[in-house]
Amino acid sequence: DVKVTQSSRYLVKRTGEKVFLECVQDMDHENMFWYRQDPGLGLRLIYFSYDVKMKEKGDIPEGYSVSREKKERFSLILESASTNQTSMYLCASSFQGAVETQYFGPGTRLLVL
Amino acid sequence: KQEVTQIPAALSVPEGENLVLNCSFTDSAIYNLQWFRQDPGKGLTSLLLIQSSQREQTSGRLNASLDKSSGRSTLYIAASQPGDSATYLCAVARTYKYIFGTGTRLKVLA
Numbered sequence: 743d744v745k746v747t748q749s750s751r752y753l754v755k756r757t758g759e760k761v762f763l764e765c766v767q768d769m770d771h772e773n774m775f776w777y778r779q780d781p782g783l784g785l786r787l788i789y790f791s792y793d794v795k796m797k798e799k800g801d802i803p804e805g806y807s808v809s810r811e812k813k814e815r816f817s818l819i820l821e822s823a824s825t826n827q828t829s830m831y832l833c834a835s836s837f838q839g840a841v842e843t844q845y846f847g848p849g850t851r852l853l854v855l
Numbered sequence: 856k857q858e859v860t861q862i863p864a865a866l867s868v869p870e871g872e873n874l875v876l877n878c879s880f881t882d883s884a885i886y887n888l889q890w891f892r893q894d895p896g897k898g899l900t901s902l903l904l905i906q907s908s909q910r911e912q913t914s915g916r917l918n919a920s921l922d923k924s925s926g927r928s929t930l931y932i933a934a935s936q937p938g939d940s941a942t943y944l945c946a947v948a949r950t951y952k953y954i955f956g957t958g959t960r961l962k963v964l965a
Contacts, residue, residue, distance in 0.1 A: 746898075773951055784859075784944070784957040792951065800952075832898055836951075843889065844946075844953060846898035 745769070746847035748833055753852045761820040763850050765833030771845075772838040774816035776800075776808065778829040779849075785832065791816055792838065823854045857882045859947055861956035868935055869964050876930040876959045878945035883923045885947045890919050890930050893942045893958070902943075903930070935963045 749764035765774065776788045777800075787800030789808040797808050805827060809817045816835075820827055831850045836842040858881045868874050878888070887906045891899040903912045903919040905928070911920040918931040928945055942960045946953040 782957065785946075785953075785955040787952060790951060834899075838951075843901045843904050844899075845901065846891075848898045849896070851896070 746833060746835055746845050748831075748847040748850050750850050751848060753850055755820075755823050755852065755854050757824060757854060759820075759823050759854075761823050761852070761854075763818040763820075763831055763833075763852070765816045765818070765835075765847055766814055767816075767835040767845070768814065769835065769837075769845070770813065771835035772813075773836045773842075774810065775834040775836075775844065776806075776816065776818045777832045777834065778802070779832055780829050788818065825854050828852060828854045857885075857947060857949070857954045859945060859954050859956040861943075861945060861959050863959060864957070865960040865962075867962045867964060870935060870937060872935050872963075873931070873933050874935055874961075876932070876943050876945075876961070878928040878930070878956055880926045880928075880947045880954075882949075883926050885923065885949050888919075888921050888928050888945060888947050889953070890917075890928075891944045891946065893944060895942075899944065932961075935961075937963050937965045939963050 746767045774791045777785045779785045791797045791810040807819045833847040834844040836844045889904045890902045905921040916933040942958040944958040946955040
C-alpha cells in the first residue's frame with residue numbers, strides 16, 4: 743500500500759516564524775503536491791513537484807516556498823507565518839501520467855497565533 | 856477556468872438507503888475524474904477514478920458514472936451504513952492538476 747506521511751498532525755506557531763512542513767512517500771512517485779484546505783473553499787493547490795529539484799506554482803503560492811532535494815521528500819516552507827495561513831495542509835503524491843491516482847497524507851492542522 | 860460544484864453540501868439518510876451524490880464541472884476537457892472520501896480531521900482516501908474514456912467504475916457498494924459532455928458525475932452508494940458517514944469530494948484533472956469540489960458531508964443514521 744502507498745504510504746504518504748506528514749511530519750506533524752498538529753502545529754501551533756507564532757506570527758513571523760519560519761515553518762517547515764515535511765511530507766514523505768514510499769512508492770517512488772515522481773509527482774508530489776501540497777494543498778491547503780479551508781472550509782467553503784475546498785482544496786487549493788499551493789505547489790507541485792514533478793521531479794527532484796523541479797517545482798511549479800499552483801493556484802496560491804504566495805507566502806510559501808518548497809524544497810524537493812530527494813524524490814521521496816517534499817517540504818513546504820512558510821517563510822514568515824501569518825494568521826491567514828492557519829489551515830489544514832495536505833500532501834499528496836502520484837506517478838507521472840495524466841490518469842494517475844493521487845494518494846494523500848493525513849494532513850497537518852496548522853494554527854498561527 | 857474549471858469549476859467543480861457538489862450538491863448537496865450536506866445530506867442525512869437512514870441506514871440502508873441507496874443514495875446519489877452529484878458532481879458537476881464546467882470544462883469537459885478533462886483527463887479523469889476521481890472521487891475521494893475524507894473523515895473528519897483526516898486526509899483523503901481515493902474511492903474511484905474514472906478515466907475520460909470511461910463511463911463508470913464500480914467498487915463494492917460504490918458506483919461512479921461520468922458524462923463528460925454534460926459535465927456531470929454521480930457517486931452511487933448502495934445500502935448505506937453508518938460507517939459511510941464522511942465527506943465525499945470529487946476532483947477533475949487535466950494534466951497533473953486536480954480541481955476539487957467542496958464536498959458533500961454525508962451522515963448515515965443508525
